[in-house]
Amino acid sequence: MHSIRKDFLISEKESLLWSSKWSTEKKIRISQAINNHWFLDNYSSIDILEFLIWEKWLNKILDLKIELSKRSIEGLALDIDETLSLTSTFWFEKLLSIFWNPENLTASQMAEKYHLCQNVPYWKDNSDIYDLMYQFREDDNFQIEIPLIEWTNHHYNRIHNEIISILSYITVRPDNVSKGTSIWLDNHDFPKADVIHIPHELEYLFWNLWKACVLDILYPNIVWIVDDNPNLIKMLPSRYKWEVFLFNKAETCNFWHINIHISETIEDVIKNIEKLF
Numbered sequence: 001m002h003s004i005r006k007d008f009l010i011s012e013k014e015s016l017l018w019s020s021k022w023s024t025e026k027k028i029r030i031s032q033a034i035n036n037h038w039f040l041d042n043y044s045s046i047d048i049l050e051f052l053i054w055e056k057w058l059n060k061i062l063d064l065k066i067e068l069s070k071r072s073i074e075g076l077a078l079d080i081d082e083t084l085s086l087t088s089t090f091w092f093e094k095l096l097s098i099f100w101n102p103e104n105l106t107a108s109q110m111a112e113k114y115h116l117c118q119n120v121p122y123w124k125d126n127s128d129i130y131d132l133m134y135q136f137r138e139d140d141n142f143q144i145e146i147p148l149i150e151w152t153n154h155h156y157n158r159i160h161n162e163i164i165s166i167l168s169y170i171t172v173r174p175d176n177v178s179k180g181t182s183i184w185l186d187n188h189d190f191p192k193a194d195v196i197h198i199p200h201e202l203e204y205l206f207w208n209l210w211k212a213c214v215l216d217i218l219y220p221n222i223v224w225i226v227d228d229n230p231n232l233i234k235m236l237p238s239r240y241k242w243e244v245f246l247f248n249k250a251e252t253c254n255f256w257h258i259n260i261h262i263s264e265t266i267e268d269v270i271k272n273i274e275k276l277f
């Protein structure tokens with residue numbers, strides 16, 4: 001294993017965080033460097049997480065790993081946004097109630113077209129929109145109001161009770177909305193399990209890398225995850241064999257080290273889980 005501090009493209013911890021002062025060229029170069037599983041193939045996930053996040057957040061993940069290993073249990077992890085909840089559509093609904101949309105699209109059309117609010121080209125330079133997005137992201141009450149993808153709670157309760165245990169929710173919702181997220185999960189009666197949040201200081205650029213590192217540490221207690229994000233798959237290192245239930249219409253590349261089960265509806269996700277177990 002290489003030393004991450006010696007070999008990493010950016011050597012200083014401080015400069016690893018996204019800086020608004022960086023040139024576009026530098027941002028693109030760094031995005032390319034981390035946008036594939038090469039990164040995780042060459043470094044230990046613990047080293048990367050030590051480098052990216054505060055120690056207390058890493059220790060939380062390691063504590064869960066120790067607990068799962070002691071109990072020798074294996075199970076399923078679930079993403080939350082767009083896997084259990086209609087988060088993007090809700091964000092677009094809230095923004096469209098205030099801001100202009102020259103294409104005259106509905107919230108769900110915008111969610112389908114742009115996926116995330118930050119991808120909308122004519123909103124990119126609007127700091128009012130970005131301020132509001134930061135408020136949404138860090139507001140517990142906002143999380144509680146996000147609509148459920150219908151029946152996901154019933155389906156996953158059945159999966160948890162009859163097929164395979166749900167061991168963790170792994171989400172890029174920041175840690176400072178852990179309360180709102182837990183209330184949301186409880187309000188909808190989802191199975192009880194650890195919720196792993198992304199540290200709120202971590203830049204967007206590193207979110208997929210963070211999640212891939214968490215999964216890498218939790219392997220083989222967690223081999224299976226349901227997630228809507230094909231970019232996560234590109235990050236997973238080739239040292240293990242994951243099974244990813246991708247809840248998304250997107251075509252993805254084939255990765256020899258990952259079994260990818262693509263489903264467009266929650267019913268098909270569930271069928272694929274049942275088929276495997």
Ligand SMILES: [Mg+2]
Pocket residue numbers: 079080081082083227228229
């Ligand atoms: Mg998601």
